[in-house]
Amino acid sequence: MRIALLAPLPPEQNDIADYAEAWSQAMRVGGVDVSTPLRGQTLSPYPLLLARQMQKVDWGAVDLVHAELGGGNEFLALEWLAENHPDLPLTATAHDPERLVWRPMRLPGPLALAERLPRPLYLMAALLADPLLLARERSLAARLSRLVSLTAGGAQCLAQKMRLPSGRVLHIAHGNQPLPAEPLPPVHPLKLLYFGFISRGKGIEDLLRALAILGRTRPRLPVELKLTLAGGAVLGRAGSDLERLKEHARRLGLSESMLEWRLNVPIGQVPRLVQSHHALALPCRASPKSAWLGRRRGGHGVLSWAAACGRSVVSSDAFVQAEEVSRGYGAVYPQGDCQALARELGRLLDEPQLLAERGERAADLGRERAWPRIAEQFRQVFEPLRRSRAE
Numbered sequence: 001m002r003i004a005l006l007a008p009l010p011p012e013q014n015d016i017a018d019y020a021e022a023w024s025q026a027m028r029v030g031g032v033d034v035s036t037p038l039r040g041q042t043l044s045p046y047p048l049l050l051a052r053q054m055q056k057v058d059w060g061a062v063d064l065v066h067a068e069l070g071g072g073n074e075f076l077a078l079e080w081l082a083e084n085h086p087d088l089p090l091t092a093t094a095h096d097p098e099r100l101v102w103r104p105m106r107l108p109g110p111l112a113l114a115e116r117l118p119r120p121l122y123l124m125a126a127l128l129a130d131p132l133l134l135a136r137e138r139s140l141a142a143r144l145s146r147l148v149s150l151t152a153g154g155a156q157c158l159a160q161k162m163r164l165p166s167g168r169v170l171h172i173a174h175g176n177q178p179l180p181a182e183p184l185p186p187v188h189p190l191k192l193l194y195f196g197f198i199s200r201g202k203g204i205e206d207l208l209r210a211l212a213i214l215g216r217t218r219p220r221l222p223v224e225l226k227l228t229l230a231g232g233a234v235l236g237r238a239g240s241d242l243e244r245l246k247e248h249a250r251r252l253g254l255s256e257s258m259l260e261w262r263l264n265v266p267i268g269q270v271p272r273l274v275q276s277h278h279a280l281a282l283p284c285r286a287s288p289k290s291a292w293l294g295r296r297r298g299g300h301g302v303l304s305w306a307a308a309c310g311r312s313v314v315s316s317d318a319f320v321q322a323e324e325v326s327r328g329y330g331a332v333y334p335q336g337d338c339q340a341l342a343r344e345l346g347r348l349l350d351e352p353q354l355l356a357e358r359g360e361r362a363a364d365l366g367r368e369r370a371w372p373r374i375a376e377q378f379r380q381v382f383e384p385l386r387r388s389r390a391e
């Protein structure tokens with residue numbers, strides 16, 4: 001079976017690129033020939049330029065095209081393929097359902113002038129254009145052979161939003177790397193990890209505020225708990241965001257010895273990083289824009305790493321975390337509720353046995369979602385589509 005993959009790929013730094021790279025490797029190990037004909041190219045948002053890029057690829061040499069959909073122009077590439085190669089089976093994983101894409105590639109008509117305006121005005125124009133974008137999404141979704149969501153709730157909502165019949169949208173969980181079990185670190189101090197982009201709007205401020213709240217009743221907190229904030233950072237803005245977060249921690253009175261900042265962690269070091277901690281914190285917040293356009297219900301890469309490494313999580317209920325953590329490997333609190341987050345962290349300090357219990361459940365889930373099993377599920381979806389085309 002020969003599949004062409006349309007997706008952002010490393011060295012791009014985002015969750016979808018990491019997922020696509022792991023997915024393609026797992027599929028190849030499973031015996032599927034996966035090519036990335038547009039790797040290293042930035043897909044153009046302009047129709048004529050995009051058409052030139054697409055025409056350089058021999059699409060007749062593949063049995064099927066699969067795309068990873070989120071914030072990039074892969075959506076436009078699928079539209080082009082649906083129009084110019086109508087007999088070619090097209091499938092996609094929607095990483096942030098209820099939608100195929102969460103922002104217009106280019107604003108239509110006179111609204112395009114807003115692309116040069118300050119961000120608040122641009123966002124207002126994007127909201128005005130959203131009904132047109134949703135119509136395009138539904139049109140493309142109707143022409144896809146299958147859509148995949150990384151969560152069960154996402155699959156249900158995506159089918160409703162795209163007005164697709166039962167069976168066209170499938171749930172296949174986020175895969176994770178099979179890793180050998182690693183025992184938890186010594187109980188004291190509690191080692192907590194935030195892993196994600198170091199920037200504003202990710203809930204890091206809530207996590208720091210929760211530690212400050214906890215410290216009011218636990219004067220020994222700086223020796224009881226250590227927090228590592230690790231992950232990617234966007235060059236240019238990252239420095240200012242990092243300094244603002246450090247200043248926020250200082251204003252809250254948090255001891256510098258309690259915090260460690262680690263930027264741009266190489267992917268190969270992630271397992272050791274996660275397994276050197278007791279638990280992960282996911283203090284995510286949904287943006288106001290998301291509230292207008294729908295709820296993001298895609299899988300979360302950090303939750304996948306937690307399962308792969310056998311580590312528990314303390315997560316907000318933003319996006320899809322509540323559905324995932326309901327499997328028993330962590331605790332959920334209302335997003336933005338710093339008091340509730342502080343209580344959950346305090347509970348881990350007072351009841352350290354929870355770390356082992358939840359960690360074992362995470363490890364069970366990790367084995368269930370190992371990449372070889374996930375790749376086989378995708379292969380079973382693709383095989384009938386390839387055969388029907390050949391017939």
